[in-house]
Amino acid sequence: MLAMLIAAVHPGARLIAANPGDWGIDVLLGELSGLVVIWQSKYFWPLVNRHRQTDIRSSFAAAVANAQAKGYRIRRWVLCVPCSMDAPTARWWDRWRARKQRETGIIIELWHETTLRNLLITPDAAHVRRHYYDPYTSPPIPVQRRAPVRALPEPEAERLDDALFVRQLRAAGHVEVAAAKREYFNAELLARDVADKGLPEELDALAESDAIVHGIWESRFNEHAGRAAADPMLPGLHPDVMRDIRESEHAFPTTLAAGAVHRCGLLHRLVDQRQAGWVAHWRNVAAERGATGTNGGNGEGKR
Template sequence: MSGPRENLVVNFRAHELNTGSAAGARADFEQMVAQLVDVFYPGARQVSANPGDGGIDVFHGRLDGRIIVWQSKYFMPQVVRSHRDQIRESFASAQKDARAHGYVIDEWILCVPSSMDHPTTLWWDGWRRAQEAETSTRIDIWDETGLRSRLAQPAAGAVLAAYYPAHTRSRTSPPGAEAGEGIPASGRGACDAPEPRSRRAPSRPTGAHAPARQLGSPDATAFSRATRRSRGATAGCCERARRW
């Protein structure tokens, strides 16, 4: 019977390990998001910042019509109050550029490799509702949960392998796998069971009340025979367990 399945979970700190700097990690994460988007939205394109990117990291559609925008932010280890201004500014910049050039943003998606804390989640839900009503742009988020779910899809296998090799992923086991839980008794070797009582040194009175056992006495002879029989039975048990 096979043991519990071990899961490999994407560790987004891999971008820092791959590049050795915070700036490098941001750029590496942005490239990963672009390739992941292209898996699910073939034809997606990046916009190079020269001098600015119009509030767009990746988009799908046409800049003379309607588009979906993905904005990457490498916020680690969580999204907190200090990140809110960056989110507001990125969305406002995308909307301003869309108005200036005559295209429409149907959906704006924030991509982050972490989760929002509770106060920021409350803020996000209120801000999103207000901005959707004002701009008619749908707003969504691909956080660490959403990114991992998409990376786990077979179609994203090449992106997963390129950015998150197996040795960079965290190992987790299903609940109940610790401390031998869920392992049936039949899976343990028969010789791992507690030593049979007949093989243990017999308890007996000590001190002045301890009777002397002499070689050749009836009780010594009976004890010797019982010991040999128990040893033979145990050896047979272990031999059968090994063959099984």
């Protein structure tokens, strides 16, 4: 799609195949014996954050090194991403871009989601938009089956007051926990249904989903806990993790009929199973619970 879009607004642009490498070029305009423009595509999603800075620096360095080794010059280097940068990364990009332009004389640009959308709605790119995005010509997107979201019964809500995942939230300063209880309750219903049916593909999907939410939590926990002046209560950890889970639907296996509520609840289940927490000392909070949590530490909710 990107190659067609670039060719629509820059006739003559073409893809470069990796065999085995692509010289740091995804789409090229110009001749590899003279002056060229290079587009580098990076599928970062759902946003570009500080963890992507090394990839960006490496891609630009590879493009410059190959140009010097192969005997051509880069006039413009364009990074293409399907999303936007968060504020700290945008500041880093602006400074890095200005410094590298001074050092190399290469014009550096960013084509983010807004730039790509603006190009797709131009008359020159109408055929690209129709080919990839026209809802009347593209195959219909299948509707994913979703488990219903159930209301939390009052007796169950009271019982969950003593749950370890609620205690972890309280330790992090959370006052309202009703939504978290409902998320946990619905994830428990989903997990029980999967266990009762015993279908291998659903059991595998549940295990994979658990691993995904655990990985999201771990990445964000390390980020927050690793800050020099980190507050032991890690105040931004919970919202960051839950936002990542809600925005990463594409990463979860479609075999599991889980919506956003269920996916968030899966992480509450892991917290209740002493595999995660919301404060820097979460292991101490878990240890204080002994074997009195909602699941007794064995990963199986009470029926």
